[in-house]
Amino acid sequence: MQGMITVFWKELADNFSSKRFIILFALVLLAGVFAIYVAAEYIREVEVETQFVFLKLYTTSGEALPSFLTFIVFFVPIVGIALGFDAINSEKNSGTLSRLLSQPIFRDAVINGKFLAGVVTIAIMLVSIVMLVAGVGLWMIGVPPSSEEVLRLMAFLVVSIVYGAFWLGLAMLFSIFFQRVATSALASIAVWIFFIFFMLMLAGLIANMLVPVDQQSGQQELLRNAEVNLMAMRMSPITLFQEAVITLLVPGVRALGFVTETVAAWMLPNPLSLGQSLLVAWPHLVSLLALTVVCFAISYIRFMREEIRST
Amino acid sequence: MTSQLAVETVDLTKTYDNTTVVDRLNLHIEEGEVFGFLGPNGAGKTTTILMLLGLTEPTSGVASIFGYNSTREPLKVKRISGYVPERVGFYEDLTAHHNLTYIARLNGLSEEMVMKRVSESLDVVGLSEVAGQRVQEFSRGMKQRLAIADILIKTPRVAFLDEPTSGIDPEGVKEMLDLIARIAREQKMTVILSSHQLHQVQQICNRVGILVKGQMVVEGPLDQLGRDAFGGGRFRVEVQLAETTSALVDCIKRIDGVVGVERSGDLLVISCLEDIRPQIAKAIVDNGGLLTQMKIQSYALEDIYMKYFTEG
Numbered sequence: 001m002q003g004m005i006t007v008f009w010k011e012l013a014d015n016f017s018s019k020r021f022i023i024l025f026a027l028v029l030l031a032g033v034f035a036i037y038v039a040a041e042y043i044r045e046v047e048v049e050t051q052f053v054f055l056k057l058y059t060t061s062g063e064a065l066p067s068f069l070t071f072i073v074f075f076v077p078i079v080g081i082a083l084g085f086d087a088i089n090s091e092k093n094s095g096t097l098s099r100l101l102s103q104p105i106f107r108d109a110v111i112n113g114k115f116l117a118g119v120v121t122i123a124i125m126l127v128s129i130v131m132l133v134a135g136v137g138l139w140m141i142g143v144p145p146s147s148e149e150v151l152r153l154m155a156f157l158v159v160s161i162v163y164g165a166f167w168l169g170l171a172m173l174f175s176i177f178f179q180r181v182a183t184s185a186l187a188s189i190a191v192w193i194f195f196i197f198f199m200l201m202l203a204g205l206i207a208n209m210l211v212p213v214d215q216q217s218g219q220q221e222l223l224r225n226a227e228v229n230l231m232a233m234r235m236s237p238i239t240l241f242q243e244a245v246i247t248l249l250v251p252g253v254r255a256l257g258f259v260t261e262t263v264a265a266w267m268l269p270n271p272l273s274l275g276q277s278l279l280v281a282w283p284h285l286v287s288l289l290a291l292t293v294v295c296f297a298i299s300y301i302r303f304m305r306e307e308i309r310s311t
Numbered sequence: 312m313t314s315q316l317a318v319e320t321v322d323l324t325k326t327y328d329n330t331t332v333v334d335r336l337n338l339h340i341e342e343g344e345v346f347g348f349l350g351p352n353g354a355g356k357t358t359t360i361l362m363l364l365g366l367t368e369p370t371s372g373v374a375s376i377f378g379y380n381s382t383r384e385p386l387k388v389k390r391i392s393g394y395v396p397e398r399v400g401f402y403e404d405l406t407a408h409h410n411l412t413y414i415a416r417l418n419g420l421s422e423e424m425v426m427k428r429v430s431e432s433l434d435v436v437g438l439s440e441v442a443g444q445r446v447q448e449f450s451r452g453m454k455q456r457l458a459i460a461d462i463l464i465k466t467p468r469v470a471f472l473d474e475p476t477s478g479i480d481p482e483g484v485k486e487m488l489d490l491i492a493r494i495a496r497e498q499k500m501t502v503i504l505s506s507h508q509l510h511q512v513q514q515i516c517n518r519v520g521i522l523v524k525g526q527m528v529v530e531g532p533l534d535q536l537g538r539d540a541f542g543g544g545r546f547r548v549e550v551q552l553a554e555t556t557s558a559l560v561d562c563i564k565r566i567d568g569v570v571g572v573e574r575s576g577d578l579l580v581i582s583c584l585e586d587i588r589p590q591i592a593k594a595i596v597d598n599g600g601l602l603t604q605m606k607i608q609s610y611a612l613e614d615i616y617m618k619y620f621t622e623g
Contacts, residue, residue: 006416014404095400099461102364102394103417104386308366309358 007113080167393462
């Protein structure tokens with residue numbers, strides 16, 4: 001425990017004093033400022049209902065301009081990767097790892113401390129940026145958030161931190177498996193690119209393979225195809241995160257996935273309560289958490305079993 | 312009794328993918344010794360050290376330090392042993408002082424002790440003045456000294472130094488060796504020094520062991536090593552005479568310190584423990600022999616080492 005705490009504080013200090021962090025923080029800060037700008041420009045246009053105005057700060061997008069949420073979806077993985085891609089292999093390469101491991105600490109103290117420090121760094125970054133947007137937004141639109149909105153924002157933060165932790169865990173996994181720092185960075189980025197850009201194509205491909213559709217296809221088949229497509233998309237942590245946070249930040253979202261018109265006609269157009277929204281997003285959150293745990297567990301086992309070799 | 316050995320291995324073996332790196336190694340190092348662990352690159356020195364520290368698991372056999380089993384009680388072992396890896400590294404962005412405080416805290420020292428030990432250790436290795444500088448500005452020799460300071464932090468009972476003199480200039484090597492010898496003496500620390508450069512190590516080691524292909528080919532104090540290696544003493548005296556007689560040979564054999572005499576034609580090859588040329592010359596003259604020339608050759612450890620290397 002002592003060892004882990006020491007590693008944690010050292011890594012946290014390293015994270016915050018590294019140039020890498022400053023660059024990332026500048027980037028995320030820019031995203032926040034940009035989000036406020038977009039919200040300022042467009043919030044009046046999209047606002048039709050008077051409920052949950054405050055949350056709109058985070059979800060409003062302009063014609064071609066993305067919302068704060070989109071930025072988060074794109075940037076949090078980068079932050080996680082940047083904090084974790086060289087966690088273990090850089091220590092190995094610089095010869096500090098064997099010195100570290102010859103100290104009287106359990107080996108997992110190193111990896112736990114590093115992971116925890118990364119998660120806390122991500123958390124601090126996200127909380128500060130969300131607060132910043134909230135502060136400027138409050139001053140700009142003059143509508144204070146309701147208690148439910150505050151709770152929703154907190155839930156959103158928790159999900160975002162888990163999302164960041166997933167990417168951090170993935171990057172650390174690569175840093176254990178690959179000797180070279182460049183390789184592990186590239187591998188992490190490759191996974192990110194794959195999920196952001198190629199998953200869409202792949203999901204379509206899978207759906208069309210399992211449920212082929214053409215112009216003559218009936219509604220039932222089209223629906224099945226779309227459902228398979230969505231399920232395939234949900235293999236991606238990015239989709240999971242996107243759907244979960246949309247549910248949390250847009251209370252009007254009543255269901256994720258496809259709803260036929262006959263069913264939709266029965267749905268009331270009013271927003272869900274927080275509990276219900278959480279219920280809708282719950283499976284996504286659990287899946288995201290499970291992915292994070294799997295990543296970390298693989299890293300953990302591999303690191304614990306790894307032998308320190310002389311060469 | 313056996314548990315009081317500083318370092319002990321029993322049939323220690325390590326195999327990587329069918330290659331045996333360390334082969335049934337039996338080491339016994341007593342407390343307070345400075346042990347030179349010699350051998351060519353790839354002989355298994357580092358692997359042995361890693362197994363002793365519990366960083367690598369042996370395929371079979373037992374490694375222990377002061378009676379603690381390295382594989383089963385690694386934390387206890389790590390608490391009392393310091394390790395300087397061959398390619399020692401520090402956090403380049405942090406200062407020397409920071410690097411050491413980190414290690415001190417990992418050892419669970421109280422904040423007061425952390426500061427005290429760090430400044431003491433930096434003092435011992437003579438780096439106090441550059442303590443506030445980033446390690447990236449350090450030379451190789453300075454980093455090596457910092458590595459020594461690094462292990463002093465936890466006041467270990469055993470120190471493993473893996474090639475501590477590699478990559479530094481001759482002046483630095485001398486300083487480094489003096490430093491190690493001084494620390495071993497002052498702190499009563501058992502030191503295991505691995506190296507492939509003998510002549511450096513021979514100055515400070517009480518005992519050496521030569522490891523070739525994972526096996527200890529020879530082990531013992533230096534002079535004894537020479538005797539084992541050549542079936543004779545550390546000096547070889549070649550005497551050329553006008554003619555040799557058996558009586559003369561017998562007479563020389565009786566001189567104190569002579570280990571053996573070989574006779575080939577008019578040449579006598581005498582191996583002895585000390586430089587006893589005057590006595591030999593006297594014996595020859597006393598026996599009426601005619602001395603043409605006399606040559607002496609001393610065996611440095613280098614020769615001993617070379618012998619094992621070529622055999623290995």
